[in-house]
Amino acid sequence: MKNKSIWLETKKPKTNASLNQNIDVDILIIGGGLTGISTAYELKDSNQKICLVERNTIGQGTTGNTTGKLTFLQAIKYSKIQKIRNQKISKKYYESQIEALKIAENIIQKENIDCDFIKTTTYVYADAKKEIKKLTKEAKLLTKFKADIKINNNQNFKTISTENSFVFHPLKYLYALEEICLKSNIAIYENTPIISLKKINNKYLCQTSNNYQIKANKVVIACHYPFFLFPFFMPLKSHIKQSYIMASKTKEYKNISLITTKKTISYRYQKQYKIFLANSHNIANKLNKKEQFLKLMQLNNNYNPDYLWSNKDIYTNDHIPFIGLIKPNLYLATAYNAWGMTNAILAGQILKDLILEKENKYKELFNPLRNPNLKTILKSTLNITLNAKSFIQNKIFLQKSWYKYVKINHKTIKVNNSKQVNNRCPHMNCSLIYNEVEQTFECPCHASTFDKNGKCIKGPSKYDI
Ligand SMILES: Cc1cc2nc3c(=O)[nH]c(=O)nc-3n(C[C@H](O)[C@H](O)[C@H](O)COP(=O)(O)OP(=O)(O)OC[C@H]3O[C@@H](n4cnc5c(N)ncnc54)[C@H](O)[C@@H]3O)c2cc1C
Structure with a gap:
């Protein structure tokens, strides 16, 4: 693996x-x-x-x-934008995504790029009652925008799908x-x-x-x-989410990609591999990374992936x-x-x-x-609260667990019990968490990530540790 x-x-x-x-x-x-x-x-x-x-x-x-899906069907994005901004803005965003697909297609054709670019049917799927209701709203909005979609109402689930979407090797x-x-x-x-x-x-x-x-x-x-x-x-204007991904060989290649309404699970195929993503959460929460990887494998009912990794992206207050x-x-x-x-x-x-x-x-x-x-102002307040929560929890709980107290010459001293020499993020001094699976040190405040040698590989930090 x-x-x-x-x-x-x-x-x-x-x-x-x-x-x-x-x-x-x-x-x-x-x-x-x-x-x-x-x-x-x-x-x-x-x-x-x-x-x-x-x-x-x-x-x-x-x-x-990333997972490399190119689609305008982005879970229930358009109803979310409509709720926070308005329908006109939501429609404009829809148009922008249709245009982006055309740009990608044109560049790939014009430059003759061999990047496993394949037209794929994308599905947005919901089965819980509350989620089906949300997907129905999204379908209505997309119908108003005259989007090229199909709606499928089954007894136990609902999907919206489109054939105007792609996957590629990014x-x-x-x-x-x-x-x-x-x-x-x-x-x-x-x-x-x-x-x-x-x-x-x-x-x-x-x-x-x-x-x-x-x-x-x-x-x-x-x-x-x-x-x-x-x-x-x-x-103030954003928060960061982390998701967990696995790719495993499969004999059942399908030319589809699927996203659930909450975007907690999604998958696509790349040649003989199924790429499965699950378990998105705000980086301020769920600090035990190994647990999250286990949950990912459990959700896919497969404990033997060929590739296992995580990724983080930035989310805005108005989507x-x-x-x-x-x-x-x-x-x-x-x-x-x-x-x-x-x-x-x-x-x-x-x-x-x-x-x-x-x-x-x-x-x-x-x-x-x-x-x-x-x-969006209310969302900013939530971002600040989560950032503050992460910062405080980080200072009080994490740092404690990384030190142990030993007695030397009748004096109790605090020694570093963690695997790294310096466990602080150079960006804003938050304590770093060790991701055992990817062997990285990750900052739960703003997502700076360092490899096992302390080299900064992602995030706002300008310096290595
Ligand atoms: C789990 C997950 C799955 C996703 N799947 C999809 C998907 O299927 N479809 C989709 O459309 N999107 C998807 N995305 C989103 C997409 O992957 C990202 O939004 C996109 O890759 C961001 O590209 P970028 O160029 O802005 O950032 P990056 O690819 O991170 O590039 C930024 C670069 O800047 C460099 N850099 C940083 N700081 C400095 C500095 N100080 N000086 C010089 N260089 C610097 C970094 O090293 C990095 O190489 C997914 C995201 C996640 C988290």
Whole structure:
């Protein structure tokens, strides 16, 4: 059994050098996941000097650990947006997802990308009475939007399905775009973390961890969770959820993918493997990771997976991602609410238009600085409460369990009883939890993740431990 994603194991990255000099560019893109690479790809013919920097290796962040479904059927997303915003906004989001599917299809055809891109029937499924009621509402809304869906009412369950959806190998797609970007003279540097961002005389000045400076007229933050607190103040506007995934060989390949209304279970097939996801929860809760992996296997009735991994994504208060300008010449694209395949591909086009000062019909929908309303403010309060809960529980309970008291020369002293040397997250000093299955140290406050050697592999932390 491999304790990593099926994508990371079946498509190896090419390596790019790290930055070893100060540089001056028109556009700097920070982050080499699907958002950063899609943005670079869209800007490749813009006659701008572009540079993309990646903290570790391209594609090994959230994108390398996804489940790779491309669909506009996103559980009961449209009723959720309608409830918090309104029907017009919900319809606009629906249109954006249909457009994202077309963009993906066009790019794959135009560039002749071999990425196991397959048209698949997606089902949203509900069986409990309460969930069926929610799915009925979603079906009504999608019918109003004239969506291409089928509704199936069975005695014990209900489904909405569409044939207009796809699955793919996210890294085969990503690395093909990376190759095109490199051929178009976009500079890509790996192992180059950005640790600070300042504005000096109309230019942004970014400092890398190995003390080089990048000056840029425009900067795109495509690093998933921003590494700075201000100006955007992400913790107030979002929360993070973790899910557990397994891939196991199966003899029953089906060309379908399925999501339940609560999105607690979903699955798809990749060649001879069934990829099964379950057990999503706020990272502030359920700190025993081994237990969560066991629950995943139990739900799939299979204790012998070939691949086992987890992944975390950022969720917004109104279920709509943040894509757009957050300060003059500073752009952000993130928080896709676990639907980042369509949204990151779309973000590339939106950011291209904004950077090149062209109109884009989704500018207002995804505007990261959109006004809050009473419902999103209430959600912010919940986010703060959960963050505070995690922080306090973390300080009081976790830290205690990681120390033991021993008597030496009649004196009681506290010694570190944990497996790591330093068990604090460099981001905000929270205690880290050990994930035995993936052998990582994880922060339950803002999801920074460190490998067994203390190297930061995910999250807002700018430093290793
Ligand atoms: C369990 C799970 C399943 C999912 N399944 C699906 C699905 O089926 N379909 C779908 O549409 N979406 C899915 N998603 C969502 C999707 O995977 C993500 O939204 C998407 O991959 C995010 O891409 P990204 O490029 O924004 O982030 P990432 O892929 O995380 O890329 C960000 C990059 O920035 C780098 N970075 C970070 N900080 C710095 C820094 N300071 N300097 C330089 N580089 C930095 C990171 O190393 C990373 O490589 C899923 C998410 C989860 C959690």
